[in-house]
């Protein structure tokens with residue numbers, strides 16, 4: 001039983017920084033994921049009574065009681081490890097906008113798993129965390145990318161998830177066009193058909209395989225061909241005005257490839273770093289979305305090469321007595337490896 005040992009260890013504060021993720025990359029539905037240079041932070045410490053503090057503007061509507069996803073996931077870790085820590089002080093800050101297809105839920109799940117596990121001396125293995133995260137999220141693409149960083153190719157059979165991590169090719173930047181409106185993953189999965197034709201299934205298997213191999217071998221020239229999809233994007237297009245035109249025409253404006261990010265509504269474009277056409281690409285995307293009356297925020301990101309970074313703050317550390325919002329609201333908060 002872990003109780004005595006871990007309960008004693010769980011006295012300090014843990015701060016975890018977790019990357020956002022983009023899933024599918026076009027044809028790799030529920031399989032391919034890439035971590036992005038956009039982050040959320042979770043601080044966690046045992047407390048006399050549970051308090052959940054939300055920091056920043058991106059967490060509106062998130063529950064602050066024991067139904068909160070981060071609290072629930074942390075308790076699942078303690079239960080699996082045989083530890084009881086029912087009351088927690090949790091601070092959450094997220095630069096990842098919610099329900100936009102940038103993996104906010106996966107980042108919250110991975111952050112909660114890693115923070116809770118760090119509190120109890122890493123009683124669970126990384127693989128156990130990946131299995132738990134996949135079962136919670138119901139697909140391994142976002143959680144795998146947030147947990148391992150880089151690009152992951154994964155498969156889940158409902159019982160066990162396996163993955164291979166791929167180092168992202170160098171020289172590749174990521175442009176995201178984030179619409180103002182929200183689209184929950186649940187809603188965007190509900191529009192998918194129960195059955196597809198053999199022709200479309202073959203199209204996706206072949207393109208997903210080519211894409212995985214192209215990413216693994218740095219063949220950026222193949223992305224435009226390989227990032228096409230017939231499994232989910234055509235059905236989701238009706239939910240995202242402007243998406244179809246951007247996906248069709250982005251390569252004419254200098255993109256290496258363009259896809260729906262996760263379940264949307266964010267549109268993600270890959271481009272060569274430092275390409276002189278990159279500002280024109282932004283203008284093209286903004287014009288298309290504006291012509292559809294959709295307000296978007298465009299941002300350049302890069303693939304994030306590492307998973308969660310953990311900082312342990314001991315009880316005697318002066319930082320321990322700061323309020324979570326003081327720790328997390330500092331824009332420069334950087335968590336060491």
Ligand SMILES: Nc1ncnc2c1ncn2[C@@H]1O[C@H](COP(=O)(O)OP(=O)(O)O)[C@@H](O)[C@H]1O
Pocket residue numbers: 062063068069070092094097098099100101102103104105106108183184185186262263
């Ligand atoms: N930090 C967080 N704490 C608690 N719940 C969160 C947090 N981040 C995301 N969530 C939950 O995940 C939901 C968004 O998940 P989802 O619809 O899959 O979109 P996405 O993961 O693409 O942002 C939010 O509405 C919220 O319920």
Ligand SMILES: N[C@@H](CCOP(=O)(O)O)C(=O)O
Pocket residue numbers: 021023024029030031100101102103104105139141142185188189232261262263264
């Ligand atoms: N494979 C999933 C990915 C959902 O990603 P999210 O970031 O939108 O939650 C899907 O396409 O449904």
